[in-house]
Amino acid sequence: MLPTYRNALLGTILGVLGLLATTADDHEPPKPPSDDSIVKIDSAYQSTAADRQSVMITVYNQNFGLVREVRDIRFTRGTAALEFRDVAQNVQPETVHIRPLRGGLRVLEQNYQFDLLNPQKLLEKYVGRTVTVYRYNSDTGQDEPYQAEVLSVNGGPILKIGDEITFNFPGRFTFPEIPDNLIAKPTLMWTLSSDRPRHDLEVSYLTNNLNWKSDYVFVINDDDTRGDLTGWVTLTNQSGATYENARLKLVAGDVQRVTPDPAGRMRMEAQRAMAADAVSQFSEESFFEYHLYTLDRPTTLLQNEQKQVTLLEGNGIGVDKKLIFYGAAYYYRGSYGEVVSNQKVGVFLDFQNSQNNRLGVPLPKGIVRVYKADPTGAQQFIGEDRIDHTPKDERVRIKMGEAFDVVGDRRQMEYKVISGCVSESAWEVTLRNHKDDDAEVEVIEPIGGDWDMIGSSHEWQKLDAHTFKYVVDVPEDGETKINYRVRVRWC
Numbered sequence: 001m002l003p004t005y006r007n008a009l010l011g012t013i014l015g016v017l018g019l020l021a022t023t024a025d026d027h028e029p030p031k032p033p034s035d036d037s038i039v040k041i042d043s044a045y046q047s048t049a050a051d052r053q054s055v056m057i058t059v060y061n062q063n064f065g066l067v068r069e070v071r072d073i074r075f076t077r078g079t080a081a082l083e084f085r086d087v088a089q090n091v092q093p094e095t096v097h098i099r100p101l102r103g104g105l106r107v108l109e110q111n112y113q114f115d116l117l118n119p120q121k122l123l124e125k126y127v128g129r130t131v132t133v134y135r136y137n138s139d140t141g142q143d144e145p146y147q148a149e150v151l152s153v154n155g156g157p158i159l160k161i162g163d164e165i166t167f168n169f170p171g172r173f174t175f176p177e178i179p180d181n182l183i184a185k186p187t188l189m190w191t192l193s194s195d196r197p198r199h200d201l202e203v204s205y206l207t208n209n210l211n212w213k214s215d216y217v218f219v220i221n222d223d224d225t226r227g228d229l230t231g232w233v234t235l236t237n238q239s240g241a242t243y244e245n246a247r248l249k250l251v252a253g254d255v256q257r258v259t260p261d262p263a264g265r266m267r268m269e270a271q272r273a274m275a276a277d278a279v280s281q282f283s284e285e286s287f288f289e290y291h292l293y294t295l296d297r298p299t300t301l302l303q304n305e306q307k308q309v310t311l312l313e314g315n316g317i318g319v320d321k322k323l324i325f326y327g328a329a330y331y332y333r334g335s336y337g338e339v340v341s342n343q344k345v346g347v348f349l350d351f352q353n354s355q356n357n358r359l360g361v362p363l364p365k366g367i368v369r370v371y372k373a374d375p376t377g378a379q380q381f382i383g384e385d386r387i388d389h390t391p392k393d394e395r396v397r398i399k400m401g402e403a404f405d406v407v408g409d410r411r412q413m414e415y416k417v418i419s420g421c422v423s424e425s426a427w428e429v430t431l432r433n434h435k436d437d438d439a440e441v442e443v444i445e446p447i448g449g450d451w452d453m454i455g456s457s458h459e460w461q462k463l464d465a466h467t468f469k470y471v472v473d474v475p476e477d478g479e480t481k482i483n484y485r486v487r488v489r490w491c
Helices: 003-027 119-125 329-333
Strands: 045-047 054-058 063-076 080-083 097-100 105-113 130-137 142-152 156-162 164-166 173-175 186-192 199-209 209-222 224-236 243-252 282-286 291-296 299-301 305-319 320-326 340-352 365-375 380-389 394-419 423-433 439-445 448-457 461-464 469-476 480-488
Touching: 045 063, 054 186, 054 209, 063 209, 097 105, 209 469, 224 243, 224 365, 305 340, 320 394, 329 480, 365 394, 394 439, 394 480, 423 439, 423 469, 469 480
Parallel strands: 045 080, 054 243, 209 365, 320 439
Antiparallel strands: 054 063, 063 199, 080 186, 097 199, 105 186, 130 142, 130 173, 142 156, 156 164, 209 224, 224 305, 243 291, 243 299, 282 291, 320 340, 340 394, 365 380, 380 394, 394 423, 423 480, 439 469, 448 480, 461 469
């Protein structure tokens, strides 16, 4: 009986051992990971501007730009960190968009490292640590080393050398190493999950301090009837990066952006460099509710560079010179007598932005500077004005300044109160022309409330509900007087 029980127990044990052996044989032991599947988090992969395959810059005339670049990234299978270097120092990290052109890549985490290496930052990182300071000994003619503990760097380094605490210690600081959390250039740091060791990676982001503006040179002929217009794009790159052989696009229009906290706004310093060309080099097209201008060749935008490129040209544009004498709405609310005497008459240049007038292109906002040749043929500057974004087939008005030889007076000849909020007044506008030729002057009269013209010495034109005007000729070295009576009700 006992041997039988032993045999049964022994058989059970051998059976269990056999089952375990069989199970072990059916499953191969795990293989060690191959080199291309090792996760490298401690030692990140790096990408620099040298990996760029293409770069495109879209600049908005509101001091920001869109950077889009494609890089050939040498990476790994699995999860690893990637340092994406040579990005704009003024990048907005929250706007970064990453897209692998062939898929197979996923972003797990993004960090923007902008604690840049400089003497102050380096000293701050060494507070509480020991550095070596070399001080020149004039007797020996050599630098002598001192071991110094950095206690503070507020207002200058405070050091402990031996048993003494000192500051303003003259010498050359040396450091054993660069701290890990200091970098030479702004860097985007990503943790990526990849299914292949190489990618064509498209990265786009918005950056501040990338701006462009329009400037125009308008040269008019001798009789002020035609002019030649040249438009320039002035591009300023202070984004903190250089873009070589970039495809350049410009967006003109008022793009809505959320206003940042004033404490976080970037400080912009004016720095100038200029490169000019005499040929129009931009193609223009409508884009959403704005206008897009594309440079027809790649260009390099250096950090802290200002570049000028021709935007447009128009020759023989028809121009209307206008002399305008403006009034004011408050004149009709009380008794004044002589309102103005020897008031300057404004000088304006008007032109139609149309194909029939040899132009007809969208004009981005900017400053128009006007020149005219003097009797010797030398070009002279005669005025400038700022224009807003102007579509084609719209009229452009440029204020040149005030006329020297054409002046005017405005007198209230009579004022009568009809009722509590109704008055009637008589006016005399005198225009004097001291030039050697006749002058045509527009008199623009803004007027508030409900009004009726009771009588007038000259033909007048109603421009809108609160404005009327006269167009009169003033003879050479003579004067013209306009008399009118108007009734106004303002309640």
